[in-house]
Amino acid sequence: MGYSIKIFLSRRHLLLLKNNTVIRTYVIGVGKAHTATPTGKYHIVSKLPNPGGPFGVMWLGLSQPHYGIHGTNNPAAIGGAVSKGCIRMYNRDVLELSRMVAIGTPVSIEA
Helix, strand or coil: CCEEEEEECCCCEEEEEECCEEEEEEECEEECHHHCCCCEEEEEEEEEECCCHHHCCEEEEECCCCCEEECCCCHHHCCCEEECCCEECCHHHHHHHHHHCCCCCEEEEEC
8 A cells, every 4th residue: 555645634744655654743734724725635746846936845736736835934833724735844854755655646635
C-alpha cells in the first residue's frame, strides 16, 4: 500500500502514514476563514524544490489545482489559519516529507 497523508484542519496536523500506520505527525498552517483549505481526497501531482516566493524550500502540488503542501519563509505562520488555502509546513518538515512521498501519494484533507 505505501505512504498516504491525512490532514486534519481543525487540529492543524498532517499525518504521514505507511501501510495505514502513523509514522510522523507534523504541525501545519492552514487556510484563513475566507480562503479555507478545501477538504476532500486528492493526490500529489508535482514536487518542486525551491519554488521561490513565500513557498519555502519545497512545493508538493495537489491534484486540486493551485493548492499544495509547501514550506514557508515565515515559521511563525505554522499552527495558525494563515494561508490562502495551502498547507504550510516548517521547511525542515516539508523536506523530510518530500523525501518519503512520491507523485501519486494519496492526500486526504478533513475538517
